[in-house]
Amino acid sequence: MSFDWNIVWSSLPRLLDGAWMTIWLACVTMLLAIPGGLVLALLRLSKIRPLAMAATGFVEFFRATPLILQIYWVYYVLPAYFDVQLSQITTAIVGLVCNISAFNSETFRSGIVSIRQGQWNAAYALGMTPANVFLRIIAPQALMRVLPALASTWVSLFKDTSLVSIIAVAELSYVSLQIRAETYRILEVLTAMAALYWLMGYPQAKLVDWIHHRFKVAE
Amino acid sequence: MTADPILIFENVIKRYGSLTALDGVSLTLGRGEVVCLIGPSGSGKSTLLRCANALEPLDGGRIVFNGNDVKSTESPVRLVRQRMGMVFQNFELFPHLTVLRNVTIGPTTVLKLSSEAAEERSQKLLAKVGLSDKATAHPSALSGGQQQRVAIARALAMEPALMLFDEPTSALDPETIGEVLSVMKTLADEGMTMLVVTHEMDFARRVANRVAVFDKGRVIEEGTPQQIFTAARVTRTREFLSHLGWHGESAGCHQ
Numbered sequence: 001m002s003f004d005w006n007i008v009w010s011s012l013p014r015l016l017d018g019a020w021m022t023i024w025l026a027c028v029t030m031l032l033a034i035p036g037g038l039v040l041a042l043l044r045l046s047k048i049r050p051l052a053m054a055a056t057g058f059v060e061f062f063r064a065t066p067l068i069l070q071i072y073w074v075y076y077v078l079p080a081y082f083d084v085q086l087s088q089i090t091t092a093i094v095g096l097v098c099n100i101s102a103f104n105s106e107t108f109r110s111g112i113v114s115i116r117q118g119q120w121n122a123a124y125a126l127g128m129t130p131a132n133v134f135l136r137i138i139a140p141q142a143l144m145r146v147l148p149a150l151a152s153t154w155v156s157l158f159k160d161t162s163l164v165s166i167i168a169v170a171e172l173s174y175v176s177l178q179i180r181a182e183t184y185r186i187l188e189v190l191t192a193m194a195a196l197y198w199l200m201g202y203p204q205a206k207l208v209d210w211i212h213h214r215f216k217v218a219e
Numbered sequence: 220m221t222a223d224p225i226l227i228f229e230n231v232i233k234r235y236g237s238l239t240a241l242d243g244v245s246l247t248l249g250r251g252e253v254v255c256l257i258g259p260s261g262s263g264k265s266t267l268l269r270c271a272n273a274l275e276p277l278d279g280g281r282i283v284f285n286g287n288d289v290k291s292t293e294s295p296v297r298l299v300r301q302r303m304g305m306v307f308q309n310f311e312l313f314p315h316l317t318v319l320r321n322v323t324i325g326p327t328t329v330l331k332l333s334s335e336a337a338e339e340r341s342q343k344l345l346a347k348v349g350l351s352d353k354a355t356a357h358p359s360a361l362s363g364g365q366q367q368r369v370a371i372a373r374a375l376a377m378e379p380a381l382m383l384f385d386e387p388t389s390a391l392d393p394e395t396i397g398e399v400l401s402v403m404k405t406l407a408d409e410g411m412t413m414l415v416v417t418h419e420m421d422f423a424r425r426v427a428n429r430v431a432v433f434d435k436g437r438v439i440e441e442g443t444p445q446q447i448f449t450a451a452r453v454t455r456t457r458e459f460l461s462h463l464g465w466h467g468e469s470a471g472c473h474q
Binding site: 122 | 300301303315325373
């Protein structure tokens with residue numbers, strides 16, 4: 001068996017472009033899914049029943065169905081039946097953001113309800129507005145508690161971006177599989193792809209470990 | 220009748236499902252007065268305090284603070300709360316903020332004081348409760364007694380017209396109870412109006428102007444500490460006090 005690692009070196013610029021797209025997708029998704037998750041969490045905790053129920057329906061749908069199906073749905077069903085045609089990138093972002101927002105919402109919700117009533121009372125007793133109570137007293141404490149869970153979601157998200165390769169978004173998986181198809185060097189290309197994912201993912205996993213250690217709830 | 224009333228409870232009723240926590244409580248607090256609420260656990264004392272600043276909605280009756288109905292629509296309940304300081308059994312300091320920030324957060328976010336003015340005010344209050352050296356610490360680094368003194372400073376930073384104390388020493392180690400009670404005594408001596416739910420009978424006897432005895436959601440007896448602790452008229456009051464080791468006049472003398 002002979003190996004041709006030159007394929008990897010000559011394809012490196014394309015692979016790095018793909019890696020860059022992977023990072024970009026993950027970052028943009030998380031940036032949108034954090035406020036998205038927070039809004040969904042607040043809606044679910046809202047006393048207005050229809051709002052709470054709508055948010056619950058959204059969250060439970062996106063948590064309980066595969067991301068790959070959600071991406072297909074947005075890409076094929078929306079244009080065919082609802083006359084909504086999104087570009088591949090937009091489709092990828094919409095699918096990922098809906099999915100991750102649903103997970104973040106549950107993370108935030110558990111963080112918010114874990115703050116005891118006394119903290120709300122103490123803040124209200126000072127005469128704070130509900131918005132100030134939430135933003136200055138509850139949310140910062142809740143965020144500290146859920147940071148480990150949020151970090152774990154991030155690591156999953158980073159790898160799950162590979163699923164959008166099915167709609168030809170040129171992220172690392174898609175680019176790698178393209179190069180494989182062009183060159184037939186399956187072992188070399190997939191090894192390079194694994195190495196790139198690992199090089200990006202390992203430091204993140206270590207960071208998550210550190211966050212778990214640093215922010216574990218001590219009370 | 221109390222002269223110059225600041226806080227009036229009129230036939231206050233509060234229910235939790237089938238449980239009636241407050242069954243028609245009427246009580247008046249005069250400006251500058253210290254009133255202690257005593258009675259068995261679960262008799263409604265703490266509930267009354269939480270109703271006073273609308274942390275709990277009422278099911279009947281009304282509460283008037285400074286001449287305004289606490290629940291009136293024209294003055295938002297926030298404005299009432301700003302004028303009532305509250306101290307909780309479990310301190311409820313904000314754990315993510317430093318001691319100093321715990322005290323300044325009310326003045327800066329609610330009263331819109333500049334951070335310099337708020338810090339100056341807060342440093343004075345921390346000095347008053349004997350904790351100037353802890354300003355940069357986080358609450359978790361403090362003892363229970365120290366946390367409760369910070370909580371008192373936090374409430375005072377709003378320059379309230381009235382202080383509500385909800386069993387402020389019940390969660391404390393015996394050796395730190397004294398430091399909190401002495402801060403409260405100082406406040407009372409300075410003329411602060413205080414409504415105090417407490418199991419510290421000695422504090423009630425020495426500091427209160429009046430004592431109200433709760434049982435099953437009602438005020439069963441009200442009077443001067445002298446009256447309540449040495450000549451209670453109601454049998455239930457005498458029973459409650461004797462459970463705590465008070466036996467009329469003699470107990471008072473030995474304390």
